[in-house]
Amino acid sequence: MLKIKPKIILLLVFCFTLLTACATTPEDEEEFDDKTAGALYEEAKAALSQEDYETAIQKLESLEARFPFGKYAQQAQMDMAFAYYKFEEPESSIASANRFIKLYPRHPHVDYAYYLKGLVKFEQGQSVFDGLASQDPAKRDPEAANRSFQYFRELASKYPQSKYSADAIERMKYLKNNLAKHELLAAQHYMERSAYVAAANRAKYIVENFQTTPVMPDALLLLANAYDKLRLHDLATDARRVYAHNYEK
Numbered sequence: 001m002l003k004i005k006p007k008i009i010l011l012l013v014f015c016f017t018l019l020t021a022c023a024t025t026p027e028d029e030e031e032f033d034d035k036t037a038g039a040l041y042e043e044a045k046a047a048l049s050q051e052d053y054e055t056a057i058q059k060l061e062s063l064e065a066r067f068p069f070g071k072y073a074q075q076a077q078m079d080m081a082f083a084y085y086k087f088e089e090p091e092s093s094i095a096s097a098n099r100f101i102k103l104y105p106r107h108p109h110v111d112y113a114y115y116l117k118g119l120v121k122f123e124q125g126q127s128v129f130d131g132l133a134s135q136d137p138a139k140r141d142p143e144a145a146n147r148s149f150q151y152f153r154e155l156a157s158k159y160p161q162s163k164y165s166a167d168a169i170e171r172m173k174y175l176k177n178n179l180a181k182h183e184l185l186a187a188q189h190y191m192e193r194s195a196y197v198a199a200a201n202r203a204k205y206i207v208e209n210f211q212t213t214p215v216m217p218d219a220l221l222l223l224a225n226a227y228d229k230l231r232l233h234d235l236a237t238d239a240r241r242v243y244a245h246n247y248e249k
């Protein structure tokens with residue numbers, strides 16, 4: 001029986017390893033990875049089309065973890081932001097959109113990431129305005145609506161030619177009117193409770209920040225009345241003068 005020396009066995013193993021490595025080129029490995037990433041992405045797309053957002057998120061997270069620098073990674077991150085939004089995970093949606101903006105600031109569709117952030121907060125902020133007059137307006141927090149306005153303004157400012165800008169501007173108008181109304185109801189709430197300083201501050205905020213909104217005339221009159229209650233008659237006269245100049249014919 002032929003005996004093979006241990007050194008020769010090691011050499012043969014080494015040569016076999018080299019042959020195996022040469023048989024699988026970097027291009028082949030990349031092609032295999034692309035197919036795997038592509039399969040994951042197609043599964044995620046199918047889940048999105050079926051509105052199975054939980055499964056879509058799982059597939060997209062797996063894709064991003066396994067192929068963070070592949071050709072599908074960019075679209076996966078954008079789709080994940082949308083899937084989180086539809087799955088009612090607003091903060092995760094915004095985090096995904098922010099990550100996309102940070103990693104791909106020059107991406108041709110980065111404007112959608114800004115728009116999606118505004119949309120997420122817009123829907124969160126609707127609960128503040130629902131039944132606005134039936135609850136204590138001074139206790140509501142309009143932070144979500146304010147952030148939505150800021151996100152939409154950022155989109156419209158950075159990407160005025162974006163196909164999302166027109167919708168963002170309309171939503172900004174809606175938000176601005178409702179935020180002003182929120183402030184006015186809070187001011188009226190304080191006036192009814194004789195908290196005249198708080199009422200004046202709320203009305204003054206409207207005058208300084210929401211001049212083009214429909215509640216501006218009421219805010220000026222309330223401001224004048226609050227100043228009178230505080231015995232600041234010169235300021236009350238100024239508020240009425242502005243009201244007369246702009247709203248009396």
